[in-house]
Amino acid sequence: MFRTLEDLDVKDKRVLVRVDFNVPLKDGRVGDDTRIRAALPTLEALASRGATLILMSHLGRPKGVDDAARMRPVAARLEELLGRDVRYLACDGPGSAEEQAFVRDAPHGSVTLLENTRFDARETKNDPALARILAGYADMYVDDAFGSAHRAHASTEGVARLLPSAAGHLLEQELHALGKLLDSPEHPFVVILGGAKVSDKIGVISTLLEVADRILIGGAMAFTFAAAQGGKVGASRVEEDQLDTARSLLARASERGVSMVLPEDSVCARELKQGAQTSVHPTDQIPDGLLGLDVGPRAIAAFREALDGARTVFWNGPLGVFETPPFDAGTVALAHVVAELPAFTVVGGGDSVAAVNATGLADRIGHISTGGGAALEFLEGKTLPGVAVLGS
Ligand code: ADP
Ligand code: MG
Numbered sequence: 001m002f003r004t005l006e007d008l009d010v011k012d013k014r015v016l017v018r019v020d021f022n023v024p025l026k027d028g029r030v031g032d033d034t035r036i037r038a039a040l041p042t043l044e045a046l047a048s049r050g051a052t053l054i055l056m057s058h059l060g061r062p063k064g065v066d067d068a069a070r071m072r073p074v075a076a077r078l079e080e081l082l083g084r085d086v087r088y089l090a091c092d093g094p095g096s097a098e099e100q101a102f103v104r105d106a107p108h109g110s111v112t113l114l115e116n117t118r119f120d121a122r123e124t125k126n127d128p129a130l131a132r133i134l135a136g137y138a139d140m141y142v143d144d145a146f147g148s149a150h151r152a153h154a155s156t157e158g159v160a161r162l163l164p165s166a167a168g169h170l171l172e173q174e175l176h177a178l179g180k181l182l183d184s185p186e187h188p189f190v191v192i193l194g195g196a197k198v199s200d201k202i203g204v205i206s207t208l209l210e211v212a213d214r215i216l217i218g219g220a221m222a223f224t225f226a227a228a229q230g231g232k233v234g235a236s237r238v239e240e241d242q243l244d245t246a247r248s249l250l251a252r253a254s255e256r257g258v259s260m261v262l263p264e265d266s267v268c269a270r271e272l273k274q275g276a277q278t279s280v281h282p283t284d285q286i287p288d289g290l291l292g293l294d295v296g297p298r299a300i301a302a303f304r305e306a307l308d309g310a311r312t313v314f315w316n317g318p319l320g321v322f323e324t325p326p327f328d329a330g331t332v333a334l335a336h337v338v339a340e341l342p343a344f345t346v347v348g349g350g351d352s353v354a355a356v357n358a359t360g361l362a363d364r365i366g367h368i369s370t371g372g373g374a375a376l377e378f379l380e381g382k383t384l385p386g387v388a389v390l391g392s
Pocket of ligand 2: 349350351372
């Protein structure tokens with residue numbers, strides 16, 4: 001178990017909050033503010049209880065100070081969403097002397113957003129000196145950055161060791177939803193896995209094989225599974241070094257009585273190009289030179305059937321190259337099926353969430369995870385360092 005906001009008395013205290021404001025920027029503005037909105041319940045709860053807020057996040061992967069990765073656009077958007085002033089100082093990062101002075105001057109009840117934590121190379125090294133500086137900014141620490149919980153960084157794990165600390169509402173909600181999948185899913189529990197690589201997903205497939213009733217496989221991954229069973233997959237992407245793994249996952253599934261549903265047919269093309277000429281083939285008989293780029297209509301029908309009656313659904317990974325129409329069709333069709341199910345539905349993974357958001361069906365999904373890598377590591381059964389440190 002971990003501590004939550006209810007365990008902290010934040011009145012008149014300075015509270016340092018690690019948020020996940022790693023948002024896409026477009027023309028110097030926030031392109032998609034989903035992650036900022038997701039943090040609002042925690043920020044509003046703390047503010048209404050009389051806390052002074054010091055917020056910090058990373059943004060992108062800058063190597064040192066980088067004007068293109070400053071938090072200014074985020075501060076501007078947060079100000080609009082909160083409807084109040086957000087203090088921000090463009091500087092060399094949360095460990096810099098200017099930032100320290102700026103934080104010291106924060107008035108009671110104010111909201112300050114620190115500069116990008118990754119401007120300081122000590123952040124990703126979980127450097128104790130940086131963690132001490134950050135801890136000096138506040139009386140208490142709240143972690144609401146689920147997307148960063150799988151990394152032990154100075155602004156996540158390091159600082160949490162040094163202050164009374166707790167999980168924010170978003171982190172709590174994520175752990176609750178994902179925890180339910182592993183610990184007490186209502187059956188039938190159907191898992192849908194797609195995306196690019198088997199190697200990225202072996203860990204999750206292995207743990208979910210032990211709790212799920214059916215696993216539907218789509219995306220490029222399906223071709224490695226098809227090839228492992230002796231199928232001809234044309235020029236589709238196959239991970240040769242994962243063929244044995246695919247075979248042993250299939251063997252484990254049949255041992256446990258879990259049905260693994262591979263796509264019966266695939267939408268293929270000679271090249272990956274928007275509007276390319278397509279043809280549909282059985283996934284194990286794709287002609288030479290053709291690439292499988294999406295699941296076909298029979299596969300979708302079979303997936304729909306396998307999802308019928310499901311009480312719990314977890315979906316990670318697009319079923320096709322959804323960035324390039326028409327190869328988004330399978331993913332879009334499945335998003336509609338999942339949205340209509342009277343089940344507890346969870347979607348996790350950066351690309352999967354982007355795909356579901358693009359369909360406009362996000363509000364009909366039970367839980368959309370804000371953390372791609374973190375969600376997968378959690379479901380692999382790994383301990384997330386950012387969460388372990390909040391344990392009580
Ligand atoms: P997530 O971010 O949701 O975990 P992944 O990163 O594992 O998902 O996979 C997403 C990527 O998989 C997308 O870029 C998509 O284009 C790619 N992909 C899906 N199906 C195929 C396919 N048949 N061939 C090649 N790439 C694919
Ligand atoms: Mg991805």
